Amino acid sequence: MAIEKPSTDDKGEDEYTYGYRLWEAKFFPExxxxxxxxxxxYPRHVRISYARNLLGRAYLEDGKPGTAAQYFLQNYQADRKGDRAADSLLYLGVAMSRLKEEKRACLAFAEFRQNYAAELAGRLKSQYEAATKPVTCN
Incomplete structure (x- = not known):
């Protein structure tokens, strides 16, 4: 299966879109x-928050939660108002859970609830519910 690499005037967008297509096709190492x-x-590209978050997702879904956690944390800390900062914090909790680091997972989930109420009530509601099911937090 060939994954098409876009070619537009925005090279950063093209490179990100290609990475997204590879991830979507489950070609995780690629x-x-x-x-x-x-x-x-492209560290200053408008898609940087998306790229760092998706990089973490690619590692997480490839069974490498430790590496994934590093990218999720980096994305969250780099710009807490970034387009995918909330996603990265949520998936940091998922990565910690998969590493059997329940206390750290709970801290990430608590910070997510505290800082991203709108996302929790909307766009990320189902992901949050699925992510917190296997974890027992106080």
């Missing part, structure tokens, strides 16, 4: 490589 290239070559 997506990791492509998205890392985006993060390194």
């Amino acid at each position: 997506a990791q490589q492509q998205l890392l290239r985006v993060v390194q070559q």
Whole structure:
């Protein structure tokens, strides 16, 4: 299956879109490589928050929660108002849960609830509910 790489006037967008398509097709190692290239070559691009978050997702879905956690934390800390900062904090909790770090997972989920009430009530509601089911937090 060939994944088409876009070619427009916005090279950063093209590179991100290609990484997204690789991830969507579940070519996780290739997506990791492509998205890392985006993060390194286009650190000020409008899609940087998306790229760092998706890089974490590519590692998480490839069974590498430790590496994923690093990218989620980096994205969240780099810009807490970034387009995918809330997603990264939520998935940081998921990664910690998969690493059997329940206390850290609970801290991430609590910070998510505190800082991203709108996302919790809307766009990320179902992901949050699924993410917190396997974890027992106080």
